[in-house]
Amino acid sequence: MVTGRPRGPHGGDDGGSSSSGGRPRRVPADNINAAQATIEQVAQRGRPDQGVVGGDSGGTNPGSFAPDPSSPDPMAEIMARYDRFGDSPPTIDVAANDAAHGGYGPGDAAHTVDRHGADIPLARDPNGKTIEGRIYNDTGWPKKENWSYRWDDPVTMNREVNNYVRANWETIRSNLAIDGAHSASFDAGHRVGEGYYNANMGQHAPPDAHRAATSFVKVVIKVVPGSDPPQPYLITAYPTGTM
Template sequence: MERYDQLGAEPPEFNIAANDAANSGHGAHTDERHGPGVPLPRDPSTRTVEGRIYGDPPWGRPENWSYRWTDASTMNRTVNDYVRQNWETIRSDLALRGRHSGGFDAGHRIGEGYYNNGMFGSGPRDAQYTATSLVVVRIQIVPGSDPPEPFIVTAYPAGLL
């Protein structure tokens, strides 16, 4: 209960770029991998949203869905709305397990990217452009922080929840 009480009744407000900069050593990576500055179309000379479908470097492996936020304002607003609306659940998860993961439909376009039209063995990898309103958010406690300090590990537009 002490950890729960220390997290407070008021939810924190996050600026994703600042959050990532302060917590990159703990795995925070929203802007780098899903931010609006990540180029969309495939280009073998740089990290792109479409390139993730094919596992182009520097991505570690191919994925079936790859999206970026439409803009920084949408990213920050959507994440903070989720945290405010779900603070009691998030607070409990953080107090008990030190982490929280949730997904939701924002009800409006929040991101754009690609899905693999050939997923599940239905054919070769084939990136198809689409927009999405689905979001996944992962929050943890900064290791060793006292009082406990939550940070966004990642928050990204998703193809499925």
């Protein structure tokens, strides 16, 4: 479960600043560029059309319109959401997070421990769920994969996830405010897990699982549906054989 209390809305709602003159914090400049691209079409619809009708250089397109001052400001809404995630990064207990958020629909259900937990056996057993067996689509897996890894232990899993969140919270909450999701890979710089890769990936040949350790980790974070203030949760975090 993701813990930590996001700050309340800056100004009382998602639409802008408060009457006392306070303003939401600005999203870092690198992420503002992404936000501006996201709302470009909305902004474009608010600009008067500069075209002419019938060759009269003084006329305007009768379909043009002025910006509607009552319309929500998309950038203000993004900055308000960003502020409501709070300055302090949450602390994640991965197992509790999975238990709390594992019942969502496909693509949104938390599943780190179910697919990458340290308790899943490594070596293949066609009659049971194993890390190696995922390469072959054995029992317990919905489909085969070219990479299948597990965490070394729960302590490593929680430590690496929370170290990443603390070090990258500004980027994470910016992505959550703009897109509702954050996805990234990183190199922990030391072993975090082990598993198997398919040595025949990309070839017309049967899977051939090779065992390996890894320092690479993939993290995906989303926002709890309907949460207000917005609450981040971990979709998955797992050791992987490639960045």
